[in-house]
Amino acid sequence: MxxxxxxxxxxxxxxxxxxxxxxxxxxxxxxxxxxxxxxxxxxxxxxxxxxxxxxxxxxxxxxxxxxxxxxxxxxxxxxxxxxxxxxxxxxxxxxxxxxxxxxxxxxxxxxxxxxxxxxxxxxxxxxxxxxxxxxxxxxxxxxxxxxxxxxxxxxxxxxxxxxxxxxxxxxxxxxxxxxxxxxxxxxxxxxxxxxDLLLFGRSVRPLHESIAMTFDPYIQGLTGNKDACLAALTSAGLLIKDSSRWRVAAELTPDEKEKLLATLSPYLDISGADSSAVWGTTYLLKREDERSYLRDARDFASLLDATGRMGKAGLGIAICLGDRGAMLTDAERTLLEYRNAIMRHLRVLLSDEERISQDGQMVQLVGDGIVQENMTGAVSNALSGMPQLRGKMILLRTITKSGEIKFSIRKGLGSQSKVNLGQVMLQSAAFVGGNGGGHDSAAGARIPAVKADIFYEKLKSGLR
Structure with missing residues (x-):
């Protein structure tokens, strides 16, 4: 206790x-x-x-x-x-x-x-x-x-x-x-x-963009594809514009939200999920502007993640301290760049067979030259929700500026593994003179490049 x-x-x-x-x-x-x-x-x-x-x-x-x-x-x-x-x-x-x-x-x-x-x-x-x-x-x-x-x-x-x-x-x-x-x-x-609906930018982005920019969950056929989202919403008869203004998810009526969930249902089904993945508890920050990324606490978190991982941590810290002026404008721009960068990384990693290797239940993706070291956690989080990686152990690696290898590991959606990833990464990294750790289902490590293969074998042994 x-x-x-x-x-x-x-x-x-x-x-x-x-x-x-x-x-x-x-x-x-x-x-x-x-x-x-x-x-x-x-x-x-x-x-x-x-x-x-x-x-x-x-x-x-x-x-x-x-x-x-x-x-x-x-x-x-x-x-x-x-x-x-x-x-x-x-x-x-x-x-x-x-x-x-x-x-x-x-x-x-x-x-x-x-x-x-x-x-x-x-x-x-x-x-x-x-x-x-x-x-x-x-x-x-x-x-x-x-x-x-x-x-x-x-x-x-x-x-x-x-x-x-x-x-x-x-x-x-x-x-x-x-x-x-x-x-x-x-x-x-x-x-x-x-x-309410759990979509990115639910009070800010046009509805079709909100769906396209949501990758937790990853919605097969819609995530990353604004045109497909627009076509699906139009086909369902949802009112997506009010005069010349695009409507946002937060302003839909209860009936419209039900229709939207029904529209998303077949896409979620082929993604290995259901409507509960995009409907649930929302945490709204009452003192923030209703049309701001800071209104929904999940979007606020995404904005902080973006500023930190994109090398602009000062913006995020300033916003935490109360700045709502030029710093917020820059941070919102950074947030969109960050979401687009993750989508680009996913497309490149999953379309290049030479970057993917599977060893039993573990899938390793090589982000060398593509994924910056600051982004490994964010990209591996997104990969963990990909339908094609369902139930797998997902290991993403990339080369750091100092020449070390950084690894990030996640349990894929639906994984039944009881292995404690934080402990395995801690022990495997220590075995080769590196550093690692984290949580039971999400962890990372930084390893001397010359020891990467030894680390990988030790990690595989620990995951069995």
Whole structure:
């Protein structure tokens, strides 16, 4: 059973420590992962530090390595806060920074991390960090103790959890402590929950574009094909324009939504899904503009993911801190570029037979020269929903700028495997002198290029 009381007690101790540092004007750097959960985590910590008048810098990185840590140490910060990044790298962090750090995370942890006084990891208290509490949720546990009233920030923990695909409950609801944090956001007047269509850009994009740009789930015959979507909607007799204005999914009437679900049903069927994949619990941020990508918390998460992975993390962090001007305009443009980039990667990877190899239940896709290292997680997430990869173990690899090999692995839609991918990647990477880890159904690793083949064989052995 989770020891929530112990977790809250430790979170209080660490949060109060950071609050004291902020008030003492200790120079702090906040480092987060480039994915949506990492960006939301950085945003939460930055808000809490700013409320205390802290001197701080906030950044997002795709990974942690010893070279980067030494470079950061040379910058002269007094303290370093890692949010949703750094697990599996404790020895390197200690070597570069000594004890001047705090690591806040929800990924599976090592025994060294479990015993470290500088680590706050929700898994150490029996909370399932892959389903019940995200990295942003873990950060919020500390932020609660850094400001007098943290509830106005609680909505960011919801964005992080949805970005980490933790809506694992019935009808795509958040569960566990994520659900409790969502309740806080509701009670504080920042969040509303209802049941509706689960399509990308549901309150912003024209209906046919919204369907075409949705790849969770991947809808065979429609995802990535705006013309096919337009034809399907027109054939079904759905009103897609109001005078000269394109209509959006959020404004459809209940009857029109039923007709849309019926229209999508045969496409979902051949994709190995049904209407429940595109209908469920929506989390709406009440204080955001109704025609903004920030209105739907899932779209907000996608925007943060885009800014982080496309090398524009500053935009996402600024939006988490409240910027709704030019930064938001740039971020929305980046979001569309990001979604289009993922679709391009999927098309190239799946159309080039030389990039695909299958070994039993594992399918490896080689993204060398195509998929940038920042994008491996996002592309592997999209691949995991592809009908042709249903039930498979999906391994995506690419070459990093430093010449290493980065691997990202996912369980494909419908996979019945009980293998803990985070543990297998951690052990396989360590076997060849690399670093790896993650969750039970999604994980990654960074490996010396000369050891890639050995790593692959070790990974296959661990997946059996």
């Amino acid at each position: 989770p020891d929530v009381d112990a977790m809250r007690r430790v979170a209080s101790e660490k949060g109060l420590r950071l609050r004291a540092m902020a008030k003492e004007k200790v120079s702090i750097i906040v480092l987060g992962h480039v994915d949506a959960d990492g960006m939301a985590s950085v945003g939460l910590m930055a808000r809490a530090l700013a409320a205390n008048g802290a001197i701080f810098t906030a950044r997002a990185v795709p990974d942690v390595n010893l070279r980067m840590l030494h470079e950061m140490a040379s910058e002269g910060f007094d303290f370093h806060v890692f949010c949703e990044v750094g697990s599996g790298h404790l020895k390197d962090i200690e070597a570069a920074l000594g004890g001047k750090y705090m690591l806040i995370d929800h990924h599976q942890l090592t025994e060294e991390e479990r015993e470290s006084p500088n680590v706050f990891n929700v898994n150490a208290f029996g909370v399932d960090g892959s389903r019940e509490l995200s990295g942003a949720g873990a950060t919020y546990m500390l932020a609660r103790n850094m400001v007098d009233d943290a509830k106005p920030m609680s909505w960011l923990s919801v964005v992080g959890a949805l970005g980490d695909r933790q809506d694992r409950g019935s009808k795509h609801t958040l569960i566990g402590m994520n659900e409790q944090l969502a309740a806080e956001a509701i009670s504080s007047g920042y969040l509303d929950i209802s049941e």
